[in-house]
Amino acid sequence: MEEVLAASQEVDTRPVGRIALLQEFWSYFSENKGAVAGLFFFVAIIIIAILADFVAPHAPNEQFRNALLQPPFWVNGGSTDFLLGTDAVGRDILSRLIHGARFSLFIGCVVVSVSLVVGVILGLAAGYFRGRVDTFIMRIMDVVLAFPSLLLALVLVAILGPSLINAMIAIAIVQQPHYVRLTRAAVMSEMTKDYVTAARIIGVGRLRLMFITVLPNCMAPLIVQAALSFSSAILDAAALGFLGMGAQPPAPEWGTMLAEAREFILRAWWVVTFPGVAILTTVLAINVMGDGLRDALDPKLKRS
């Protein structure tokens, strides 16, 4: 027996187990300096969002009547009380941005979890059963994809009524087909492999085969997609907020803040600039991280 093991180790001597896999992943991931920076930035935003009540200098909706549209501290007329200035009703912009991080992360988490779970189940069903089930599911996904995403989200919100929750539902529905397609493709390629045939012959049950045997081997593209759709969920939610169809004022959601700031664009640049910087840097950090994830998880690129 030991001889056999020794022989097989010659073929593949890579360490196994969760920790070793993580270490291998990290060694690839950390090669990409940008991705690591993106990860740290993202973690920093998460911490700031969690500690928003302690980090923010003021309450997000507290109005300072004697400090309306005050510029940032480095501009003439600004003060260090309000580092990034105040908006038209005297609310501290920095505090609102810090609290706004909660909204964006919450939106990203909810949208990704919902669309991932539902998308994976549908994709798994389509790829596993094929035939009519497959055709039925994929045709529905084609219909969803036929509409420009933002338009469909807008219309869904018009049906459900404008609110943050409904915006999240709409975005989750719009993002769903990507997960379904990815899962289906991955499942279909896994199903032809020997280990699946072996599991079938042993008599592994259908659900166990789908979720425990096949699914874990389809995770790499899904993880990358999850990172990318986290950032596009934040962008779409901000766009809906900007159009007045997302989070409603006075919620300090970044897109909603931009919508409120629009009329002051030529008078007070800071009320427009900072919420956008917050959206851009967060989305950029996640995308850089997503690129790194893809490179680290993609076996084709690993070897080269």
Next chain:
Amino acid sequence: MFAYLIRKLGVIAPTFFGVTLVAFVFIRLLPGDPVLLMAGERGMTEERHAKLMAEFGFDKPILVQYGVYIQDLFSGDFGTSIITKQPVFKEFFTLFPATMELSFVAICIAVFVGLPAGMIAATKRRSVFDHVVMTGALTGYSMPIFWWGLLLIIFFSGILGWTPVSGRISLLYYFEPVTGFMLIDSLLSGQSGAFKSALSHLILPSIVLATIPLAVIARQTRSAMLEVLSEDYVRTAKAKGLGRGRVIGMHALRNAMIPVITVIGLQVGVLFAGAILTETIFSWPGIGKWMVDSIFRRDYPSVQGGLLLIAAMVMIVNLVVDLLYGLINPQIRHRD
């Protein structure tokens, strides 16, 4: 090729059927009485309500209603706007050229900047230029374009005063639309300054709309190019002693173009989603702004008709791209 076309149509037909179903169901899912929504009136009498109910066909079984809806669609009846009382079809195609012009200019910018940028980045891999292009592309890809538009307005319209803030052309000029493209019509009108005015209105919105496709195209071109450059036939070409320009231009670029063309085709839907935001910011009188306005004005028949027409447009463009793709690459045509 014909068989390929038939197969593609076979996939598109059920999708189109599904799209009509979505548009049909849409108005029935909205909260409130569909008759009131369709008529855009409040507090009508019982008799009028019953009369309109019969007129709109809401009293018939749902399947019959859907049949009637499909029948109307095929006779070109996409509903009537509550606000303007105009047929939705007519409204749509009055505004469509504005969106078309904007999108066309945007995609031109995206292709003519993104393609060379991606190519040069690939041939000079890990150079400063490569890093700048890739950082720029990733930033563009992550851009909230509604904010980007506002920033450009602050800078170019507010501070520098170079460009107007909204609209398609200065009110000083008026001419009958010939092509619907303001740039062409302004030239045809022969009024001095009209073209310049149209161009200055178009420049910022088209840059904003081009941002995301530009980033995507640059990234895609770079990675396609990198892949092709490592192929054996490129090495062979180099070994044969062909000049660098010839290897890249003749051998590599051609093959790298295939995935790039697909990506350009896929940008149509993205462009439309972008047009919704861009047109809203710049008050550009196109389809995107019209859809947003219709939603806010509760002009649901317009939303319903617009939704269907836009989806049909996107599907047609994707079909054309698929066919072109099949034409360029026989492998695709004969697959499965």
